[in-house]
Amino acid sequence: MVSCRDRDPHPVLHEYHQSGDLIVGGIASQAFIVVSPTTFTEPPIAVPDDLVYEVKLSSFGFVVIAKNYQHILALGFAIKEINENPQLLPNITFGFHISDSYFSAKWTYRTTMQLISTLERLVPNYICDQNNMVSVIGGLDSPISLHVATILDIFKIPQLIYGPAPVMNDKTPGLPFYQMAPKEALQYAGILSLLLHFNWTWIGVFTMDDDNGEKFVQTVAPLFLESGICLAFVEKIPVITFVTEIEDMVQGGEERFDRVMASKANVFVTYGDSYSMVFVIWFPLLSRNPNMTEKLKGKVWIMTAQMDFTSFVFQTDWDMQIIHGSLSFTIHSNDLPGFKLFVQSRNPSSTTGDGFITDFWQQAFLCTFPNTVVGKVDGVICTGLEKLENLPGSLFEMSMTGHSYNIYNAVHTVAHALHVMSSLRFPHRALVDGGELKFHSQQWWQLHRFLQSVSFNNSAGDLVSFDQNGAIVAGFDIINWIISPNGSFHRVKVGKINPQAPKNQMFSIDDIAITWQSWFNQVRPVSVCNDYCYPGSSKKVKEGEPFCCYDCIPCPEGKISKHEDTNDCYKCPDEYYPDKNRNSCIPRDISFLSYEESLGICLACCALSFSLITALVLRTFMKNHNTPIVKANNRNLSYTLLISLLLCFLCALLFIGRPQKLTCLLRQTAFGIIFSVAVSCVLAKTITVVLAFMATKPGSRMRKWVGKGLANVIILSCSLIQASICTVWLATSPPFPDVDIHSVAEEIIVECNEGSITMFYCVLGYMGFLASVSFMIAFLSRKLPDSFNEAKFITFSMLVFCSVWLSFVPTYLSAKGKYIAAVETFSILASSAGLLGCIFLPKCYIIVFRSELNRKEQLIRIKS
Template identity: 45%
Template sequence: MLAFRFAIEEINMNSNLLPNTSLGFDLYKIFYHEHLVLKNSVTWLSGLNENTPNYNCRKEHKSVAVLTGSFRAASFQFGTLLDLYKFPQLTFGPFDPVLSDKRQFSSLYQMASKDSPLALAMVSLMVHFSWNWVGLLISDDEKGFQFLSELRAEMKRNKICTEFVNLIAGPGLSSFKEVEMFQSNFIASSAKLVIIYADIDSSFNLIFNRWRHLFTQKIWLTTSRLDTSTTKKHFLFDSFHGTLVFSHRHGEISEFKTFTQTVNPSKYPDDIYLSWLWWMFYNCPVSESDCKILKNCSSQGSLELLPWYHFDVAMSEESHNIYNAVYAVAHALHEMLVQQVETQPLRDGSTGFPPWQLHPILKNVKFHNSAGHEVDMTQKEKVRSEVDILNFWNFPEGLHLKVKVGNFSPHFPPEDQLSLSENMIDWATGFSQTPHCVCSASCSPGFRKSPQEGKAACCFDCTPCPENEISNGTDMDHCMKCPDHQYANMERIHCIEKVVTFLALEDNLGKTLVCTALGFSVLTVVVLGIFIKHRDTPIVKANNRDLSYILLISLIFCFLCSLPYIGQPSTATCILQQTAFGVVFTVAVSTVLAKTVTVVLAFKATSPGRRMRWLLVSGAPNFIIPICTLIQVTFCGVWLGTSPPFVDTDAHSEHGHIITLCNKGSLTAFYCVLGYLGALALASFTVAFLARNLPDTFNEAKFLTFSMLVFCSVWITFLPVYHSAKGKVMVAVEIFSILASSAGLLGCIFAPKCYIILVRSEKNCVKGLRDRVDSRGKQAKFEDLKAL
């Protein structure tokens, strides 16, 4: 009311605006009951105490505009009635989307800005503090639904979740039972942040009273619409200390503060509210009939000395809207009078026009107020205004300091819209530092969010990233897999380049295998030297000297063919590994087969004229070696011609390493080569097993049988172990199988012979052999062996 009176007095003293014309006004009290609002509006229009629609007895003056306040029903009822007469109506309350419908309210103008910037500012603040878990208390009306829609859209875009949304009914519409149930649900909620969007005249007043001394430990975000004092009680109690209030920015009008300092009942004797305040706080006696001051005590006290919860001298947002509304009407009226003066002079200072003619001018008014802010009535949609962020300090109770801690400007780029002084914020009781208003604590790097079933997206568990996956930020939805040439560190934060490795000679395993291969090769050379040195002895002759030489030489190469597996692989070594292994082992196994066949033929050729004797004498078993070897060479040739081995990398077998190894190329060809060797070994084992019971003196079938048993056992064991091993271990398994099978042949076949040659030399003679011939008629066989 004082802002309204101040604006009119300021205009009347302005010689450049409405010169020689004074603005007057009438003040009417608006009741909350809608039928009384309509009744009073008809009374005002007719000018009579009795309601007389469509009749006006006012002859001395006419009203040109009506200003209606924050009570939505009043603006709605007035707007419906005044629109019939096209009477200008300006509302100074909060922006209401219903009243912006020009089809229903063509004569109504809203001075307030839309609340969209408030929603944007609140969400920006939540994003700034990384808050994502909030409760909403929203008025149960069109304004509340509009604000809720805009707020939810911004919250969804910024991944902010709501735990609850409670609608606050209008004044007197909520029962104590409903409020008690609402309070129970609210206190039990886990959300530390609560947004309030309601009018002070809503049922939230009842909630305030119940929460006056309740320690809620909540962070409150609200609008200036709740920053309204009452005559009996505080708005902000201890539970609401630290509330952050968002208000449309409006400049301070310095003259208004001076105006409020000089206001007293003697200056405005018709103002019963001023008389009441002076009677209440300064003990000024008043008349019981008209509540006017009886004694002159206007010099005592000032509005500035009154408690804030009874009177706040600062110009509120609605007061600022009233100020702009009065000036908008004044500018429109000034323009109208100028137009009339140009056409015809005025009579008796009257306006000389019906109020509806003011619309074309009023809707095009544009001016700057005393605070320097532009007021533009031409805009169909109100420009998004800047928002001030205030922090309420109410501790100790009743302090009521409003401290500006930041601002929000929707006209700036998104990263510069919010400006905040965090060190100036005094948080609510129970918070010594910036609170964490989240449903779940942030997942640190190395973890990912795992949604909790049945809960909002902001509620989640933190799950460690799987092996070889990382997350290098907080609250990551997914872990990122490292490339094949990299691996995740222990913390799963970043990827590290893998080390390229292979079964190198410098490794302990490589050195061991090389030394073993060379040792067995030297040992085989020694055995070969012993056999050559004692080549004329009966035991060397009796076991087919030539085949023994071939077998020993092939065993030397069998041990040496494991060396290409050690060291950095190349295309040449990869091809050499498989072909050398296949061919050399074929020679060795086929030689064993030839020796086994020779022994069988020697003991089966009992008659000089039989065909077996001819096969034995002609050396036919020796042809087994080139034939079997030629078949294996054919397999290797087909293998190399179709899908030869090549250098490959294994990035998964060993953590943190990329293993360079030889890929077999065609596994089918590899298993054909290996299977062919197995078939030869199985044939040798079978033949030797059948000949195991021949006389011991001339029979090495038992040794051949055991050697083939060892050979087959090694390679049968090799297959499952080879498939289960990875990386360098797989290569080492193949080398070990080569060395073990070769050592088995060397040890089982030649160790007994070397023992006789070197230790029991008395048995390595013709007499010794004759003495050991079986007495059951095997002399002819001895003669045959002697002839060989």
């Protein structure tokens, strides 16, 4: 029969116990056990039972992560606060039992079994003495937590994890644990927001070579790709089990270093366990090229919350400047009143039952206690009076870290849940023994119900509560690590992730507060596959490479890009046009033939001047209406032609100024009808000259056609045809004000849309037909005898008229914007001026300056 008092052949090497009515278990992660692998090439050595423990201690090499000793102190400090608080669980004392997991699955299982057994002897499923273990706090890394949960699930003992939640799979559903660290998904979203904030699109990733690292990559890679961030490489940090594997890690690390430094990525996202930082510090030593080591200082490390700035004691004098300027997501924490004094009071001589402090003290202060070694002591002897505050920050911190803060909150969470549980009247909740409240150990499964609904404010004022999935409702702080040349460091809070804030305000960061590596000269670091595409260009993905690697091509004509690295160029709004660099939109000018510009003023002045001249010619003719030169060739026909020319000049003014609905309706129709009247008058004049000559022949029958009637018929019939065309035009598809945004890039052209372009060319065509007929008849009759060379003048005037309008067509078709109206206005003025000058100016010259020729005798003399 096995006795509970028998010596355990496999004792836990580091543990800390404090008795109490209720016990809180703790799974610490402070020391690595460094061993060589067993080869089984030699038979085992028989060791007497009384020397087993001493042999085991001497055969192990312990490497302590000194900073993690604060986790043990945080648990002890929380227990001390609870026991001193008369409002929380009165008449009940809390104790604790802390054991080390040694970052090993084997030792974690061993430690967990020890916690739920008696203190003196490991007897699974058998309790020799009463063991009021109400819950277990731990562990630090998710694999450790999973191993603990596997055991505690059998006994339904609550587990509060102060590190990240373990990776769950189909074989481990529904393990009862409560997560004191914020959710991993929140941290992933924070990393993504940080990368997007600084526009880091080409990054490297370091992860531990385990299930957690694989899960991290599988989770964030699609998330990053959706947001335009590519992974330049994924390097896995090896998990070392034996001393002999360190050499293999160093040899493989040289190749890993070369691959990393060959990448263009300047930002490294590192996801690892609590001790991963010791390998990051090791990284520069893997290169034998000092220049490459210096170049490594030009990288930005982004650490996840599980990692802490820790190092082994032999690394304290290493160059840690590669970490300077790094950004780290840390679990939110606050300074707790009295915690620093509690830490400062700790030393080996004032502490009883603490199995961790001796090895911690010796390795942290590089000294030896005489009673821990046999024989002569070499090196510095520990006095126990060394000051913890003198240790470098990578070994130990006096201010509370995020993991210690989680442990503190976890212990208080258990206490508050027990307090609520003890306050309710359950049938079997307690027994009264000597006036004190005592709990049955068989009832701890009921504690889950109260843990799920716990909510309280801790001594720092932070609210502690869980969501429906058993995860604490909390966020992350973003810390900038500042490493001094002497190796000391301090943390600067530069941002945070608050899950309770609105979605667009969850992530916040102060760029100005960040201190970057001196390599960057305080300029924001850049981490892209290639240089940014500047505004005015767009990205073109390189074939066969990730989409983060691309070429830059200029924006095509008519498009712009305002920002760096745009995927495509876009058109400006209709009211704007691209500048010459194609990186901004400039407001378009409103363009039309205006009275305020030089061209419009010149054309308007010409129109008014010709109108005045025409009016003066008309006045001259009317004043001398009885003179032979006026009476010759139908005096009224001349008046009609002069009036129509006057209207033609004035009609040109309709093409100047901003187009309106009325002016658009009148422009072409008035121009077409008035010009048709003018050309009809010319045609009538030409036909009159021909008929007058033919009527002078003896026996000619043409005399009856000579007179006002024929001229009026010609004018009216020809004008009515044009008027009919214009009426149909206005009735079916009239002109209207419109804007043209396509012809000229820099302008919005305000114009008159002709409505039906077919009707417009019909008007021009009919007018051209009349002009052609007049020109041909005048040309054929140019040599007919006439007193004042009327046929010649008409021929020359129609030649000018036709030349103007023949050149008008190609010029009109090739013109753009306001110059279309200018071309038509000029053609109207030029052709009208041609008719006025060629037909009437010679006659005015005779009337005004050669009045002796304007006599009937002169006319008879010339005819004879």
